Amino acid sequence: MAATASPPRRVVICGGGVVGACTAYFLSTHATSPTVPTLVEKSSPACAASGKAGGFLALDWCDTTPALSALARASFALHRRLAATLDGESAYGFRAVHTLSICLPTHPFPAAATSPPHPLLPAWVDPAASAAPPRELGTTDTTAQVHPGFFTKAVLAASGAEVVIGEVERVVVRDGRVAGVVVKGRGVVDADAVVLALGPWSGRFEMVREVFDVSGLKAHSIVLRPHEPDKITPHALFLSYQPEPGAKMLDPEVYPRPTGEVYICGMTKDEEVPDDPATITGEPDSIAMLHKIAGRVSDQLKREEGAEVVAEQACYLPCTDDGLPVIGEMPGVKGCYVATGHSCWGILNAPATGAALAELILDGSAKIVDLAPFSPARFLKKRSKRGGYSVLLDICKLPDAMFGLNVNRLEQKYAILLQDLLRDNIIAFNKVLHPHGHIFETIQILRHL
Ligand SMILES: Cc1cc2nc3c(=O)[nH]c(=O)nc-3n(C[C@H](O)[C@H](O)[C@H](O)COP(=O)(O)OP(=O)(O)OC[C@H]3O[C@@H](n4cnc5c(N)ncnc54)[C@H](O)[C@@H]3O)c2cc1C
Numbered sequence: 001m002a003a004t005a006s007p008p009r010r011v012v013i014c015g016g017g018v019v020g021a022c023t024a025y026f027l028s029t030h031a032t033s034p035t036v037p038t039l040v041e042k043s044s045p046a047c048a049a050s051g052k053a054g055g056f057l058a059l060d061w062c063d064t065t066p067a068l069s070a071l072a073r074a075s076f077a078l079h080r081r082l083a084a085t086l087d088g089e090s091a092y093g094f095r096a097v098h099t100l101s102i103c104l105p106t107h108p109f110p111a112a113a114t115s116p117p118h119p120l121l122p123a124w125v126d127p128a129a130s131a132a133p134p135r136e137l138g139t140t141d142t143t144a145q146v147h148p149g150f151f152t153k154a155v156l157a158a159s160g161a162e163v164v165i166g167e168v169e170r171v172v173v174r175d176g177r178v179a180g181v182v183v184k185g186r187g188v189v190d191a192d193a194v195v196l197a198l199g200p201w202s203g204r205f206e207m208v209r210e211v212f213d214v215s216g217l218k219a220h221s222i223v224l225r226p227h228e229p230d231k232i233t234p235h236a237l238f239l240s241y242q243p244e245p246g247a248k249m250l251d252p253e254v255y256p257r258p259t260g261e262v263y264i265c266g267m268t269k270d271e272e273v274p275d276d277p278a279t280i281t282g283e284p285d286s287i288a289m290l291h292k293i294a295g296r297v298s299d300q301l302k303r304e305e306g307a308e309v310v311a312e313q314a315c316y317l318p319c320t321d322d323g324l325p326v327i328g329e330m331p332g333v334k335g336c337y338v339a340t341g342h343s344c345w346g347i348l349n350a351p352a353t354g355a356a357l358a359e360l361i362l363d364g365s366a367k368i369v370d371l372a373p374f375s376p377a378r379f380l381k382k383r384s385k386r387g388g389y390s391v392l393l394d395i396c397k398l399p400d401a402m403f404g405l406n407v408n409r410l411e412q413k414y415a416i417l418l419q420d421l422l423r424d425n426i427i428a429f430n431k432v433l434h435p436h437g438h439i440f441e442t443i444q445i446l447r448h449l
Contacts, residue, residue, distance in 0.1 A: 007033040007362040008192030008335065012181055013161070014168040016041030017050035018152045018347055019339045020197035022354030024159035025082075033362045037195075039161045040168050040183055048199055048277040049315040049346065051149035052221055054255045054265055056236055057348045058099075059142040067324060067373035068345075071352050074369050078351035079144065086158055092150035093258045097234045099138035104241040104296055105131035122233045124226075129297050137238060145236065147257055148347045164189070171196070171207060171336055178335035193361050195337045196330075200273045200318040202340040207333060212326060212379035214340055216273035216316030220286040221265035223313075224294060227306035229260030241293060252293050261310055262301055264294050273316050282314035317343050327353050327374040329360070337361060338376055 011027055013020045016039055028036045041047075057079055062072035079094070088094030100120060108128055117127035120134045137143070156163070166183040171194055173179065180190040200216035202208050226232060237254040252266030267286035274280060294301035301307050320326055320341035330336045337360065339353050356366035 007035065009035070010191045011035055011037040011193045011195065011361065012189055012191040013037050013039040013195045013197055014181060015039075015197035015199060015201070016045035016152075016156065016163065017048055017197060017199050018046070018148060018155075018350040019050075019199070019342065019353055020195070021045065021050075021152045021156035021159070022350040023195050023197060023339065023357050024161040024354070025155040026351075026355040026358035027361065028159040028161065030358050030362050035362060036160045036162070038164060038189065038191075039156065039159075040164045040166055040181065040189065042165075042167045042201075043277045044165065045156050045163065046149040046152035048280070049317060050152045050199075050350075052311075052313050052315040053148040053347050054221070054253055054263055055093075055146045055148040055151065055257075055347050056097075056099075056253070056255060057144045057146065058138055061138075062345065065324070067370070068349075070369050071325070071349050071374075072345065074352035074355075075349045076144075078355060079146070079348070082155065082351060083146075086154055088146065088151070088154070089258075091154045093147040094144065094151075095234055095258055096140035096144045097138075097236045097255075098140060099136070099143040099236045099238065101135040101137050101238045101240070102129060102297075103131045104129055104239050104293065106242050106245060108296065122235045124231050124233065124298050124300050125235075125237070126296070126298055138236075143236060145234075145255060145257070146347065147259065151347070168198075171205065171333070173207075173333050173336070176332065176334055178333055191335075193335045193337065195339060195357060195361075197339045199340060199346075200316040201277075202318065202326075202338065207330060207336070208338060208340075208376075211331060211376050213321055214326075215319045216271065217319055217343075218269045218271045218314055218316055219265060220267040220282045220290060220314045221263060221311070222287060222290045222294065223310040224262050224264070224301050224303075225260060225308040225310050226262060226298075226300035227308075228300060232256040232260070232262060232300065234258075237297065239293065239297070241296075243289070243292075250289070250293070252290065254294075254297060262294070264290050264297075264301070266290060266293070268317075271316075280314055280316070282312050286314070287312045318346070319343050321379070325349065325353065325374055326376050326379075327356060328371050328376055331377045331380055 013024055020039055024037050024039050028034055057076060059076045062068040082088060083094035118133050121130060166186055169182045169184050171178060171181055172188055178191060178194045180188045181194055182188055196202055200214055203214040239252045241250045250266055252264060255263045257263060267289055299305045318340050325341040327339045330338055337357055339357055342349050352369050355368045356371055359366040
């Protein structure tokens, strides 16, 4: 990625979830070119997954995917640094946690059949809740938590960003460069750089949809206030549970919070994301199952034992086809950046995402993590393997003037496809281009990229 001549002055971030908020924070705290952005949010900051997530953080749980591992490890370290800078402990419940895996039996064991509680099991968890000895999945060195909604709002407030409540309808592009965004009822907000951090709504923008797909996976959660909150220890529980013999295995998660509340989530479902984040509600069956599971884990979490219901809710995980987030500049639109697809790790991975984007926008390249594996252009390359030949034919139909040395006039997406074809499909390249006599000129263009 070529370095920008001078950093953009006006940056507009679309979307007030954790990814938009962290990007705002790292733009405004950049060491040499601090830039306070404008953030446009349709409903309210952290109204969607970023306010309704668990907020669990893990150092090494993404290590099986090298690119994601780098993002997660950098983010975990940044979470620690942010907590120290922003007083995360009291501002948003940052703390280290113990993390256990527990296999919840299908049917509760009779009390007499229960052996003494396993030493790893916290006292507030019913000993009969564990069909097998619990397993330690993380320690206070490797796992931690935040209250995701409080975290998102705290970093956004610390960024000093101007927050505009309004719906971004589209991105304004002039001569292949971003010029602003159109906000419903307000008109154009001018910008030198635009960041699309719209979670599962990113695909609503044609410019994004043309390059990659983002889908939403609906997930449910409940928040309970036990009658003796002081008895609940900082233990995150990853459960496996089969409600009936032969039924689908469920994998709910339980996160006690320093606020005294206990958050329980699970029950996912592929479903179309509704237009308005404020209208998302949980389905009664899924919420009822989460209450059943909560009651099986601990008497403290039973409504009939005095647990107060604080929230019953649902939201959507933003998912991509290859399971990796998309972070980088949109091909063919200079100054338009995207950050989405963080799936079940958006609260963890938002800090390094925001820090990397801030570097990319203000310095011209990211140092904190290598953004190459997350580039939106990776989808374009995949599509070129299927459609590259016909695109090449399209290029051959372009007027001869396009094959001069005027790289700016050749859309970047075609240039990427050509690069791909040069590497993977040189024969097709020669065969198609030679009769038209464009080989020399095209190679010149590629040299200029
Ligand atoms: C049940 C559940 C539990 C989870 N637990 C964890 C966890 O423990 N740890 C973890 O790391 N991750 C967790 N996640 C994942 C995490 O919540 C997400 O990856 C993350 O919140 C995505 O953040 P985002 O900013 O990309 O999107 P979102 O939070 O969805 O934010 C997108 C924002 O864009 C706004 N918007 C949409 N359209 C427009 C428009 N046209 N104009 C302006 N604004 C618009 C929306 O209103 C919304 O505020 C969990 C997710 C779920 C669903």
